[in-house]
Amino acid sequence: MIASSGIAEHESIHLAVRNAFRNASDHLRGPVSCIFLFVSGSNLGDNSIAIRTALDELASEVPVFGCSAESLVGRGREIEGQTAASILLLSELSQPPMIYPMECLRTPDGPTVVGFTDEIIELARQSNGMLVAACPQTFSVDRLITALEPERGAAVVPILGGYCSSQNWESSSLLFCNNKVLHRGAVGLVLPPELHWQTIVSQGCRPIGDPMVVTALDGNTILGLGGRPALPMLRELFQRLPSHERDMAIDALLIGRAITEYCDTFSHGDFLIRNVQGVDTDVDGIVVTDRFQVGQTIRFHVRDAQGADADLTNLLSRVDKGGIDNKAGLLFSCNGRGHRMFSQPNHDALAIDKTFPGLPLAGIFAAGEFAPIANRNLTHGFTAVAAFLRETSKR
Secondary structure, three states: OEEEEEEEEOOOHHHHHHHHHHHHHOOOOOOEEEEEEEEEOOOHHHHHHHHHHHHHHHHOOOOEEEEEOOEEEEOOEEEEOOOEEEEEEEEOOOOOOEEEEEEEEEEOOEEEEEOOOHHHHHHHHHOOOEEEEEOOOOOOHHHHHHHOOOOOOOOOOOEEEEEOOOOOOOOOOOEEEOOEEEOOOEEEEEOOOOEEEEEEEEEOEEEOOOOEEEEEEEOOEEEEEOOEEHHHHHHHHHHHOOHHHHHHHHHOEEEEEEOOOOOOOOOOOOEEEEEEEEEEOOOOEEEEOOOOOOOOEEEEEEEOHHHHHHHHHHHHHOOOOOOOOOOEEEEEEEOOOHHHOOOOOOHHHHHHHHHOOOOOEEEEEEOOEEEEEOOEEEEEOOEEEEEEEEEHHHO
16 A cells, blocks of 8 residues: 655645645555545635535545545644645555445434444454544534444444534535535545554643542532532642643643543543533532533643643654554644644644654544544544554554
């Protein structure tokens, strides 16, 4: 397999796609077997025909997977808030990936997800991942996670990818599914047996204070921590923090719930990070953006560019080489990262290029990232999910 990537910006999305494709195809020896396409810009919904026309002109009848986003990732480069295209091309595959649409439907038995088959599930299991790009307004990846929930003790089918994002929340999402451009649902991809994914999940924050147990709840409001009212416990934590950490917590306080309770001790990476939405002084409660449970272990976190940089660098350095080269990579980075988190431009893309020089790379700034931790599929925030493409035959 040969892989190559290209990224380009242009005020015309049609020309951005053509230029990105040319940048990528210059390094391919054989015909294109598969296209990963990501686009950004305003009013993309009005330009879906122009995007599809550009692809038809460049590589008609080639399988296509991708979506729209507010900002894009390429090899060593991130283009934020501009009209642009990022493309990853695969060549010389013995068979193409399987690409398919999915939808969330309401049935008499409750909400369900349609579009995948037992064959798709088995291929995803073999290749270490089902790649998914989804419209956040019309598709729930949490429902897909529930639909693919394994029997107790079995390994999960990893769900990798991210939600479409946009510069304007009211803008429609674009999903590329072979020769179609969809505006709702999700598009999935499973690799042929000759390929598999290796994935890292880097959360853009670090813990403060000690783990605590939720002892009282009312909906999304945590009322009790460790048997005491939650808000006074948070105030005591603030008083113990150094001034620089206190400033970070005031600016962006996060809360993590333990991914698994079957741990003697909890450390960084053991928590699923969620936002603290505010406080309710009438009940001494802390309002969060997820459903927690009584008895669950939590730990407060702060967004920290230095910690996020160290975490990503460390995880990339630990990617299992095992004599196997990464052929390409996809990056789904939270749209709260980039210039919103780091003073250095192109941070996440450059971190990958520094560890794997010249690696073909494409991806998006997502409105939520998908990847498993501790054998559980999860939807993340403030996270960089990097999925590296490898040849299975050499494993």
